[in-house]
Amino acid sequence: MSGAGAGGRDVGHLPSPLRGGWPERSGGSGGGRDSVASPPTTPTPFPSPKGGGESGAATPGPDTLKQRALAAVSEVCDPEIPVLTIADLGVLRGVEAVDGRVEVTITPTYSGCPAMNMMALEIELALARAGISDATIRTVLHPAWTTDWMSEEGRRKLRDYGIAPPSPASGRRALFGREVVACPRCGSEDTERLAEFGSTSCKALWRCRSCREPFDYFKCH
């Protein structure tokens, strides 16, 4: 949108329903649902791969199995943003071991994100490498994923990788308000949006006016 972007109109002038604050909405992104209002915390940090004291066990107990599964799954990365693990991203919602079986729970970032299938496959492979074959991968929609679940470590890794991390507070105000996005290369806040949709569902394309570099912005969601 090089031409239209330069001459494009920004959202500041849009009528109020589009800038934010639908009157009937209360309680932020959680709406009126109690369980939505208190999303689980990001499932990090995970225990280290070697908990110790398990080598002699013929049949690993639930704790050690869970620890092994956690360690294996926490290594899995987003196929599109390989510096982020699925735990950094907030996609990994839980790992449980019950009766010798492992259940991994994940939640999609965007409804149609095609990377989800790949992540599920990578989880299965990581578990197989750790010797765990009896596992189920469950996808849940509730509570809905938000960029607020991205860990601080994840934000730092994103910035180092050249992608501007999402604004910390998600919700309608951030979605429609005037966003300040710092350039991940030079740190300048003198930046502009080139395109609202980028190379993946979760990114938009921005440009830094100071260093002139274009960069991906991980959209606040």
Added chain:
Amino acid sequence: MVQVDPFPVRFAPAGDDKADAATVTTPTNSPLALYALRRADDALILGHRLSEWCGHAPMLEEEMALANIGLDLIGQARSLYQYAAELRADGSDEDKLAYLRDAPAYRNLLLVELPNGDFARTILRVFFYSAFADPFWQAMMRSADERLAAIAAKSEKESAYHLRHSAEWVIRLGDGTEESHRRAQEAVDYLWPYTGEMFEADASDRELIAAGIAVDPESLRDAWAKTVSDVLAEATLVQPAAGWMQSGGRSGRHSEHLGHLLAEMQFLQRAYPGATW
């Protein structure tokens, strides 16, 4: 057993067409299944229409935008079809519902099946639909049905983004050049009679509305009208007078366009029954 894929792509074995046909022409077996199916059909058909722009959009960034919006909608459709298939409990699944139903078994709005037309009409349609979908999913987050509420919480954020993006384009086109204004106004006039169907509720819907499961579309009319009139005014476009509205998609009476769309979308499964990746 390890489940490799949370959304496995499975089709009936080849030669089982008859059983499938019987399955997928059954329109519904409960008000809730029909409700989920109708919303799934809306999202799938509009998502497919937007995917038709792939390789044809006026600029690369907008090509990515339309494809991304389409992807969101198809993702929403999958969640809704999965739910509808579970409720039907008739052996259908998301793929059978999408690929093995003929036009009369589809329950989408007429608005979403119309051909894309030019870029202005494409954008105006996303705008009219999103201006409804955004408050619709917001309200649905409070549904007594947990599954619908969960799907709504995901969809709402996506619809809000679609609304913002399309609204910006409506303003840019309407308040742009003479040609873009003319095309945008023609799109508004063409699409307007198809916007009324979004606010319909039949006896099946009203049963769910009374139970706190479905959203009463009438309660969204003011929010929709305000968004539309504000944006059209900003875009210097004239809002048509209220008048006669098209109807029929919700009960399976479609325009000729849906059959052509399905012929393309369903080609692979119809030509090679049971094909998998």
